[in-house]
Amino acid sequence: MKNFKSWIILIALLMSYHLGKAQTILGDPNTNSITKLYVYEYYHHTVEQEWIKLFSIKNYNPSQGFWGKGGVAGRAYFVDYQGLGGSYIDFSFPQKLSGTQKPIIQLSGNSANQLQWYAKISNENGNEELYDVYIKTPIANLGLTFLIRGNDFTPYFQKETNIPTQFTWSSIANPESFSFFNNAGNIGFGTLNPTEKLSVNGKIRAKEIKVDAANWPDYVFEDGYNVETLKELESYIRANKHLPGMPSAKDIEGNGLELGEMVKLQQKKIEELTLHLIEKEKQLQNQENKVNQLTSKLTQQDKTIQKILKKLK
Template identity: 35%
Template sequence: MKRRTTHFLMILLIVLGISPSLYSQTQLQVDISNNGSSTIYYKKIGTVNNYNGVININGVLGAHTPSQGKSKVDLTFNARDKFMAMGHIDGKSPNCYIILVKNGSGPFGSDYDVYLRYGAWAQASITITGIGHCSTIDGQVSTENPGIAFWSSDDIVAGQTITTFIDDVIVKGGLTTNGIIKAPEIKVEAQTADFVFADNYQLKSLTDVEAYIKEHKHLPEIPSAKDMGASGVNLSEMNKLLLQKIEELTLYAIDKDKEVSTLKETVKNIEGSRSMEQKRSETLEKRLSKLESLVESITSK
């Protein structure tokens, strides 16, 4: 009786399209302890070879898939074979909570069109890859180790140790661009030139500055046009040098103002002396005129 009941249930499952077999071509399938394994459990809607929907114990959810792993929508917690993963993957970095990739091998993969990852696998928070080069935040680009890089014919590169070519010139640095950088505001962290106002600062005389300019054709401490053309301009250092020259000009202006004030006082004193001399001269002229009148009156008698 028990065997007949079992046979009846199996026939009923087949008629209804519910099968314990991995290879049956049913529209709805529930697999338990299948294919010699006690750890794989499937719930499938559609057929095995042409899945329309897949849910399995490994954390795979697929919808409208021509084959498993190539679905229109695929959410997985598998270690490597994934399109999108959310959460911790056993044996891997606990920081790998969100991954959106095109299927490929290795932590980077060679054929990613879109690659969004958070975790230690790619050693990056966000990576966007294209043809030939890629962009990485806090990770790696090719064999370098930059912070971020966007490659488009080597137009813009950002990182710590990136080496690239711009106009056949080797460029190394934190940010390299072969174009115009435009921003409403740029903040540069740099030292100031307030040392100019120290009591022991040796301010060159204007005579010495004039002699230096005649010989070198540029201001002291300022790079020449030739050096700037060959090595570029360090904005942080140049801002400090320009501020230094402005502060030196301020000191020169203060000194000249003191000289002008002294000259004004001298002229004022001279004018005061001239006024006193003029008054004395006028007094003497009056006395002389009176004396002449007196002499004339005596002589006429």
């Protein structure tokens, strides 16, 4: 019975080692290194976060030669057992890591943003410059499978006990490298927390943007619509420092600007101002008519006076 328990413990240890270190190479690694496709397994089931060193890539530098074939591309599959479900991440790490050449990370699934990604320059291989890639796991219950392909890199896929520092690139400091599609159907570019159907942390360029809008404010021109007087408008502006019905600067800074709603509000103000202009035009025309009438009377009176003066002579 004692020997049986010993065998059980030994088998459990071997399974644990296999789960943490499992590796498969697809293709023919002996005839052509370009055909190598690696599969790595990593199993994390502790109450602490872990640092995992994935691989080191030759950081191509022209001073070290004008030919390089580095870089790693692949996908990470994993399951978070805390209610977030399964996810996958497509990643592409370039041959040279710099301020203008960064990794590309595409995340899919609610738990995909639970992993933190890091890279730092190292010189562990003599004079040849490398950069190391790490991930930091969330707390507990994580199964990982990596499917990768690359060249001029060294795979590790093992726990890192010496916590790295001074990163060249990371998912925290460089969100522009990331796009995220979560299970709510939200897509984020440059953000790991897309709260809208499309969240973009950066500039957008397009030939045309079409925004659906309802209740367009042509009702301003309907009979019976009440437009504030300019005196009332002046009083409101003095008190609130913005137009009535429009969000304040504080509201915009805190909540952003809703393009469709803002265009609608601006159109409403344009139409109200148009009504004011029409009314002012009527007032000016009325005043001009009165002036013309007075001028005509004065002219007539002047002629009468001139006739009287001639007779007196």
